[in-house]
Amino acid sequence: MSEIRQDRTNGEWVIIAPSRGERPHARVLADAKTPRLAIDPLCPFCPGNEDQLPAIIDEYSSPEAPGWHTRVIPNKFPVLSTARQVPSDRLQSGYGNHEVIIETPRHDIDFADMSADCSEAVVRTWHHRFGAALAIPGIEAVMLFRNRGNLAGASLGHAHSQIVALPFVPPRLRSTLDWEYAHFQTSGKCVVCEETERELESGKRVIECTERYAILTPFAAQRPYEQWIVPRRHTPSFAMANADDLAALSDTLQNALARLRNAKGELSYNLVLEPGSLDSEFAPAAHWSLRVVPHLTNPGGFELGTGMVINPSSPERDALHLAQSWG
Ligand SMILES: [Zn+2]
Ligand SMILES: [Zn+2]
Ligand SMILES: [Zn+2]
Known part of the structure; x- marks a missing residue:
């Protein structure tokens, strides 16, 4: 038990x-x-x-x-x-x-x-x-x-x-939701929508952008070749994704995994759903997404001690490589 x-x-x-x-x-x-x-x-x-x-x-x-x-x-x-x-x-x-x-x-x-x-x-x-x-x-x-x-x-x-x-609510999700909520309280905006717009404008970390999803390397990516799949329409919880969102997610994720394999070969990876929240209080602030996190590094003593990750790669370079690793 x-x-x-x-x-x-x-x-x-x-x-x-x-x-x-x-x-x-x-x-x-x-x-x-x-x-x-x-x-x-x-x-x-x-x-x-x-x-x-x-x-x-x-x-x-x-x-x-x-x-x-x-x-x-x-x-x-x-x-x-x-x-x-x-x-x-x-x-x-x-x-x-x-x-x-x-x-x-x-x-x-x-x-x-x-x-x-x-x-x-x-x-x-x-x-x-x-x-x-x-x-x-x-x-x-x-x-x-x-x-x-x-x-x-x-x-x-x-x-x-x-x-x-x-x-x-587990600690990481709790702190994400609290962060998003605090941002909404001060700015009146969803921080994920805002970040996605900023990233699409800058173009520095954009791997692909489809009608429904932006595929980015996060500005502060935790791991090399991490891909962040973000719904472009504000959607507080994965539970609220509609049939078209799901069909497009399937396609987008297949592309993301094929790109990762083309760029780096067969490797271990995790998919992690950032679930968002169904709580009406968080509706304007929370925004679900999906992360593809490859295992190219192993956390060491510094990470275990600080809870802070060292990413030995450049998110900008990774985004470029992934964008070019198509087909
Ligand atoms: Zn949003
Ligand atoms: Zn089947
Ligand atoms: Zn089997």
Whole structure:
């Protein structure tokens, strides 16, 4: 069972989840060396191995293709889990929810390799499960992320993403929302809309700009080759993205990942959804977005000590390289 603990000496939150240590690590290392099969008989996420799944919560198909496109399962080693009722102490009981989205029946492809139809099914599944997680009683924030490659923390090679529903607003999201709120109070503007406009005007860190999304390297990028996908229309929460936004996101993200691969080769990366907020108080101030964060550096002692990141690259140079790494 998990517990959410706060360090009494500095206020930082930690999820203590001993069962996570039992996850299948050996497979990833093997995956990196051996040629990948379309279906791996040893992979629990591959078709035919359903008996290894804890359950199947939902399956999404498309009218254009038979069979399933995406599958939603409970995480076998959940960080947090739900009780029938909201427990009186949500932190100590490790209350929450943890789902895995198997993004494709194919073992050998990543998001960038999927047909447009299949990648769109993934984004629609994210949106659907994100909304479902927000609706769980006692849940205050939902984090959606994707780990690809063993350096990014993926314990399985099969393309998948995860959704964790938390009984509190985690510190990074809390401080982002507070920052955005304070900016709105003083300027009457959404800080993300303002930043996007400024970046599109300057053009120094613009990788691509489509009808619905700006793809930028952040002015203060934390990692080399980080890509920030920002909706150009002010949208406070990912839950409020409409069908056209989702279709365009699928396309935009495929392009972003293909560019990263063209520029730097196969590498580990994370996708992190900045979820924004559905709270009406934050509606004019919060603005969801998506970050593609490649693993080209490892945080060292300075980072651990200061909580401040050293990015050994130049966001301007990275943006240029990514913009030129097309096709
Ligand atoms: Zn597989
Ligand atoms: Zn599909
Ligand atoms: Zn905005």
